[in-house]
Amino acid sequence: MRLLVVDDEVRLARALAEGLQADGFAVDLAHTGPDGLELARVGEYDAVVLDVLLPGLSGYRVVSALRAERNWVPVLMLSAKDGEYDQADGLDLGADDYLTKPFSYVVLVARLRALLRRGVRERPVVLAAGDLRLDPASRRVRRGDADVALTTREFALLEYLLRHAGRVVSKTELLDHVWDAAEDTDPNAVEVYVSYLRRKLDAPFGRHALETVRGAGYRLAPDGG
Amino acid sequence: MRLLVVDDEVRLARALAEGLQADGFAVDLAHTGPDGLELARVGEYDAVVLDVLLPGLSGYRVVSALRAERNWVPVLMLSAKDGEYDQADGLDLGADDYLTKPFSYVVLVARLRALLRRGVRERPVVLAAGDLRLDPASRRVRRGDADVALTTREFALLEYLLRHAGRVVSKTELLDHVWDAAEDTDPNAVEVYVSYLRRKLDAPFGRHALETVRGAGYRLAPDGG
DNA sequence: GGGCATGCTGTGAGCACGCTGAGCCGGGAG
């Protein structure tokens, strides 16, 4: 189990690392916000222990940057503050658990193990582009605060476009991935469904998320239009 | 894993090499741009760590020379500058990652490992000549900060010219590659489309990227005019 | 400077591409 510990109190961090190593974890250390963020980005850790007060970039910002990048590594936040407000803050921003300093080492390990046991974080696999959101789990689509009802095909098409937002996606690519096998489907079917999506997701809101790129395909604006 | 480190600060380079060797890499050193380019050409490295500021040939030029030769070795650029502009520049020119000095050794190694894990570099995502950028994926063209809308043919023509920036490209060559089969197309069509491109990419910006080479063809200035 | 060759560009015709309203078909529910 690989852990990343980010804390600017070097002595504490070292002590923590030693203890965790003795308990069988592989531990990397970082002492600033930016360094921690970098390491969390590239190293594939099973969990991150993150102080709130960090030079350069606060723990809050680190975790929200990670979540913004769809990085759902479990995060345990540490803080010297103990106000309820701060605690709620940390959790809202995407941390998975919270511990206030001073804390007991045993409790930390217990919570860490709980986090790891919980396994892969229940990731909010919500695809989004601006205020356009699609939740594959609940099969719901929202534009801002409004729920939008889509048929199966419309939903699948939008999902694919969202997963490749910003890129130009050709009609053949869409036929391959959204319409599965049957290659004998008329490319016009794509046009028809794009038209449906626009009618439901763009027109009523005066937006323009689905752009046509003549001769190439379609592009979904990453900012939702 | 064989690495090439190119940096003119000899002490830093040595220190880096020692650290990396301790971490199990085989490291070669170069201290000037031309030397680095030579080594990168002939030695088959798994990755290259490249300073931007180098005597003889800047890191930018080294990496773009490599890419022009279809050498896709992963490159991690180092720079003393930290402006976003420079960073974008480096990445556009074909570097795979970027780190500003001073950097943490741990972060460097982490990024290197990420690069190596990523394996063979995926082709450059953005073609550029000066402030003229073309992104094949999103099918977008920008001059500086301005988006420029191009038709399919205009886009294909510009893409070909960008891929051969600095070279003189003949009209027949363009007809072959941009107009595909149909050999019976009037070479005047090329003139027409070059004219369109100039109208959209040069004239509004007072630039002059597309030069006519009478009797030979056209050349796109590698610095964007 | 005269004359020729080469390249530039305004105009317009043809047509490919994409959009959309209408309708057919198949499946599931009542």
Added chain:
DNA sequence: CTCCCGGCTCAGCGTGCTCACAGCATGCCC
């Protein structure tokens, strides 16, 4: 069976892209 809904095809229409043409500008050679 009938109705309804979702998926898809079809056909007509509008837009704007492409390119040929022709006249003009520019460069080059004698």
